[in-house]
Structures are given as C-alpha cells and as structure tokens.
Amino acid sequence: xxxxxxxxxxxxxxxxxxxxxxxxxxxxxxxxxxxxxxxxxxxxxxxxxxxxxxxxxxxxxxxxxxxxxxxxxxxxxxxxxxxxxxxxxxxxxxxxxxxxxxxxxxxx
Amino acid sequence: xxxxxxxxxxxxxxxxxxxxxxxxxxxxxxxxxxxxxxxxxxxxxxxxxxxxxxxxxxxxxxxxxxxxxxxxxxxxxxxxxxxxxxxxxxxxxxxxxxxxxxxxxxxxxxxxxxxxxxxxx
Numbered sequence: 001x002x003x004x005x006x007x008x009x010x011x012x013x014x015x016x017x018x019x020x021x022x023x024x025x026x027x028x029x030x031x032x033x034x035x036x037x038x039x040x041x042x043x044x045x046x047x048x049x050x051x052x053x054x055x056x057x058x059x060x061x062x063x064x065x066x067x068x069x070x071x072x073x074x075x076x077x078x079x080x081x082x083x084x085x086x087x088x089x090x091x092x093x094x095x096x097x098x099x100x101x102x103x104x105x106x107x108x
Numbered sequence: 109x110x111x112x113x114x115x116x117x118x119x120x121x122x123x124x125x126x127x128x129x130x131x132x133x134x135x136x137x138x139x140x141x142x143x144x145x146x147x148x149x150x151x152x153x154x155x156x157x158x159x160x161x162x163x164x165x166x167x168x169x170x171x172x173x174x175x176x177x178x179x180x181x182x183x184x185x186x187x188x189x190x191x192x193x194x195x196x197x198x199x200x201x202x203x204x205x206x207x208x209x210x211x212x213x214x215x216x217x218x219x220x221x222x223x224x225x226x227x228x229x
Binding site: 001032034036041042043044045046049050053055087089091094095096097098099100101102 | 171
C-alpha cells in the first residue's frame with residue numbers, strides 16, 4: 001500500500017502566522033491528494049482536493065500544492081479556528097485509500 | 109444535504125463481533141455512483157480505511173482486515189452496515205461512516221459524527 005508521511009507531527013504557531021505542512025507519498029500519486037481538517041471530537045472536513053483545489057466554502061487562506069510524491073498545505077494568516085489536526089489522504093490507489101498520521105497545530 | 113449517522117454497541121468483548129450501521133438521510137443511497145465507506149481512527153492516530161460498498165452491492169475491503177470484515181447495504185432502509193469479527197483491543201477506535209465521491213478528484217465529502225467503540229472484557 002501507499003504510505004503517507006506528514007511532517008511535522010505537531011507545531012505551534014500564533015494567530016496571524018503562516019504555516020506549512022508537508023506530506024510525502026511512498027510512490028508517485030500524481031495529484032490524487034486531499035487535505036482534511038479535524039477538530040477534537042469531530043469528523044474530518046475536506047479543505048483541499050486534487051492537491052490544489054479549494055473545497056467550496058473553505059477560506060482562501062488555505063492552499064495546497066505539489067504533485068508526484070511531495071505536497072504542501074499552507075495556511076496563511078492563521079485564525080483562532082484553524083487550530084486543529086490536519087491529515088493528508090491519497091486516492092491514487094482507490095479503493096485502497098490511505099491517510100497520513102496527522103499534524104497537530106497548536107496555539108503558541 | 110446528506111447526513112450520516114452511525115449506530116451500534118459502544119463496548120464489545122474480545123473475540124466477539126463489532127456491528128455498526130450507518131443511516132443515510134437527505135439523499136438516497138442509490139443515487140449517484142458513490143462509495144459508502146467505513147473508516148476508523150484509533151486514539152491519537154490517523155484514519156484508516158476499512159471498506160467501501162456501492163449501492164449495487166459491489167464491495168472493496170482493506171486487505172489487512174479483509175478476513176474479518178463483512179459490509180452490506182440495505183437500499184430499502186437507506187443504510188449500510190459493517191461487521192468486524194474476532195475483535196481485539198487493537199480494534200478500539202472511533203468508527204466513522206462516510207460518503208466518498210470516488211473517481212478522479214474524489215474525496216470524502218460527508219461524514220457521520222463517529223462512534224467510539226471500545227474492545228474490552
């Protein structure tokens with residue numbers, strides 16, 4: 001199966017900062033990469049699909065880039081509601097989708 | 109807007125069978141070519157895909173769990189279900205049902221709230 005490795009596993013930032021989370025696939029997945037946000041006790045919510053496409057209703061401070069094996073999620077001008085855990089997910093090997101282990105974003 | 113809700117026992121004894129049902133509302137489970145999905149998330153870990161089913165009954169299972177899983181769909185009740193047998197403590201997790209759009213640029217667009225299942229005697 002395709003392994004997804006996120007880094008860092010956690011990071012601390014302040015409101016207004018810009019942060020970047022990376023996700024690396026164990027083999028090429030073209031742009032079959034989605035990003036989700038999860039808050040405690042809640043289900044994940046899709047932010048970015050197809051590596052760079054912003055889901056409807058998601059603020060434009062979220063952006064995604066990358067192709068092949070290396071991807072990034074960037075959050076510009078962090079807002080209080082952005083402190084959460086973020087996961088990447090590959091769908092290249094659908095139906096056998098796999099997720100990263102998550103990156104927890106905390107308030108500094 | 110589609111809504112999904114998991115139901116089933118929250119505590120299962122080791123070696124027994126975990127059974128969960130997902131009730132879909134706001135849309136027919138037979139509409140579209142979606143993948144109706146079970147995903148679990150162990151405490152403090154990333155999500156793990158368990159299985160898909162389509163309204164036609166076509167199924168796909170995670171190879172690592174395949175020998176213990178049965179997934180089924182009941183279109184008359186707009187539900188799909190998961191059975192995981194011979195459970196151990198390693199199966200303790202939050203279990204989510206979700207809808208996967210499938211295809212190129214597919215993603216999990218709707219999720220249930222999650223069902224916390226603990227395996228313990």
